[in-house]
Amino acid sequence: MAELPFSERAKGFVALVAEGGGSIAYDQWASSYEVDVNSMNYSGYTSVVQKWQSFHLNDVGKKHKLLDTGCGTGLAGELLLNSVSTPQAIQLYGGDISNEMLKVAKSKGIYTELQVINLKEELPYEANSFDSVICAGVFGVGHCGPECLPNILRVLKPGCFFIATVNKELFDLTAKEWKKQISICNCELLENTKMPYRDYATAFVFVVRKLIQN
Ligand SMILES: C[S@@+](CC[C@H](N)C(=O)[O-])C[C@H]1O[C@@H](n2cnc3c(N)ncnc32)[C@H](O)[C@@H]1O
Numbered sequence: 001m002a003e004l005p006f007s008e009r010a011k012g013f014v015a016l017v018a019e020g021g022g023s024i025a026y027d028q029w030a031s032s033y034e035v036d037v038n039s040m041n042y043s044g045y046t047s048v049v050q051k052w053q054s055f056h057l058n059d060v061g062k063k064h065k066l067l068d069t070g071c072g073t074g075l076a077g078e079l080l081l082n083s084v085s086t087p088q089a090i091q092l093y094g095g096d097i098s099n100e101m102l103k104v105a106k107s108k109g110i111y112t113e114l115q116v117i118n119l120k121e122e123l124p125y126e127a128n129s130f131d132s133v134i135c136a137g138v139f140g141v142g143h144c145g146p147e148c149l150p151n152i153l154r155v156l157k158p159g160c161f162f163i164a165t166v167n168k169e170l171f172d173l174t175a176k177e178w179k180k181q182i183s184i185c186n187c188e189l190l191e192n193t194k195m196p197y198r199d200y201a202t203a204f205v206f207v208v209r210k211l212i213q214n
Helices: 006-018 022-039 044-055 075-083 099-107 146-154 168-184
Strands: 064-069 090-096 113-116 130-139 156-166 187-198 201-210
Touching: 022 099, 044 075, 044 130, 044 156, 044 187, 044 201, 064 075, 075 090, 075 130, 090 099, 099 113, 130 146, 146 156, 146 168, 156 168, 156 187, 168 187, 168 201
Parallel strands: 064 090, 064 130, 090 113, 130 156
Antiparallel strands: 156 201, 187 201
16 A cells, blocks of 8 residues: 555644654654655754854864754754764764654764653753753644753753754743743743744744853
């Protein structure tokens, strides 16, 4: 039987995520994920990497420990390493709720470490241990929201940046909560710009900095 087009398969996938079956849905999607998102011109990870580059222009050659949260199959990590002149200086960590997505990421051989994580729970990394944290395509209605910020921002070093796409519909519904969580976590929202996400659609790209002093 011929495989259904992505537009049809996506309906079942969206329903499964909405029912709370996020990891199962992504496990099922892992093998065709990159082909599918390419077919919809997904560029959220490109926007995150571009923004990351613009905030780390002076870091060339410096040792940098980076965490890609909700890394999926590793699109952002792969692009980021390919776009810097000293990739050997970057230690790339990845975490995702879907083990099958992580298997695809592992096959790229670019991650220092990959593990199953749930952004809605405390993350299995030391506090204040990453020079930057990125997150592409994860914050959306029915997926993850601002409740994940304390878990993510805990592991970011003071003075460093968290860069993430945030779906516009989600932000419209939860703007106050984003501001509240960012402040509770002793962080500030430096930028909140619209950037390409897929086809002609945009998403916000947040740049959050952890303050050095309380
Ligand atoms: C649309 S994909 C984006 C993957 C990758 N960042 C990219 O840009 O291609 C969303 C990813 O978020 C992961 N995810 C969803 N909910 C999560 C959670 N609570 N904790 C960790 N990862 C989660 C999914 O498994 C999936 O790999």
